[in-house]
Amino acid sequence: MFDDLHFNEAGLVPVIAQDVATKTVLMLAWANLAALENTMATGLATYYSRSRGEQWVKGATSGHTQQVREVRIDCDRDAVLYLVAQRGVACHTGGYSCFAASEQGLYSPLPHDPEPARPSQSLLGASETAISRDISSVVPENDRVVD
Amino acid sequence: MFDDLHFNEAGLVPVIAQDVATKTVLMLAWANLAALENTMATGLATYYSRSRGEQWVKGATSGHTQQVREVRIDCDRDAVLYLVAQRGVACHTGGYSCFAASEQGLYSPLPHDPEPARPSQSLLGASETAISRDISSVVPENDRVVD
Structure with missing residues (x-):
């Protein structure tokens, strides 16, 4: 299968x-x-x-x-x-998850859009501007995950 | 970083x-x-x-x-x-997740242990037996995820 x-x-x-x-x-x-x-x-x-x-x-x-x-x-x-x-823990370090937050493994990106899921019109406008600026240096994708 | x-x-x-x-x-x-x-x-x-x-x-x-x-x-x-x-959907097929269940993408293994998280003593015994049998043909691991 x-x-x-x-x-x-x-x-x-x-x-x-x-x-x-x-x-x-x-x-x-x-x-x-x-x-x-x-x-x-x-x-x-x-x-x-x-x-x-x-x-x-x-x-x-x-x-x-x-x-x-x-x-x-x-x-x-x-x-x-x-x-x-x-059963028990998944990680050999003793943590429940191998992705458990730690100082060495947790990072917070700069936020761009506080309400991305349900933006207001004004937020949407700001967000779209931010997105346009952000991607200026990279090649757009076609939304396929496969690569 | x-x-x-x-x-x-x-x-x-x-x-x-x-x-x-x-x-x-x-x-x-x-x-x-x-x-x-x-x-x-x-x-x-x-x-x-x-x-x-x-x-x-x-x-x-x-x-x-x-x-x-x-x-x-x-x-x-x-x-x-x-x-x-x-925002919107993650998958290029239109699905929210690329792992959305579908007939082509969902499989159910044979169950072995109905209460793995908090087994009773009797269940634990049965489970350990099952595990011992299951791994007879494969090499034990050392619980490190890294490979």
Whole structure:
């Protein structure tokens, strides 16, 4: 069922693990076809270690497994989302998420638009101006995620 | 501030975009150092198109921009999470998320453990047995996400 995924030159796709209950993004790792198939067959989140060249079941040694409730493939079929029930913590540092905020890992961009989702007319005008200025030095995109 | 990220051989890191309000995972794309710096400087989610070899500001042409509230780096500093306010939709197919469930993109693994987060003793025993069986054909991992 995953034969048509667009694996990279190493035969891998990036996999996002998200907590199905809290919606916290837990980690990003990689999987090959066999790892995806093992996930489907066992219900346990399975990945592929690029450094060790091995398939690995998350939490096999620590007990911090991820029970996969859903596997979602993105529109371009080159990225995977595991919706999981995390037992224990996801991160080897002891954190629940590998993206837990820390001084070394959290940055706040300069805000441009305080109400982007539902801008008023005046805010919309200001925002459009800001956007036009911001993109002057970069090439517009066609809104395709695939690259 | 991103100089120490572990970019791949093409100078890129994978970037997850997550809706800061709904926590929906919207898309996975790629960024180089310049794209990350542009995101920080402008507050607009900026990526790098591998196919076009260009930096792109999400929504520059469609208006479906992503106002980035936070940029988080993972424990191994080789993956990025943008927490964004999405204007319009994230996906070029018209979907709010590129991971929207569809028949072609949604799979349900075989369940193994109905209560993984807070197992009772009996459930824990059953689960451990299942895990032991499941990993018999794969190599145990050391719980590091980095690979």
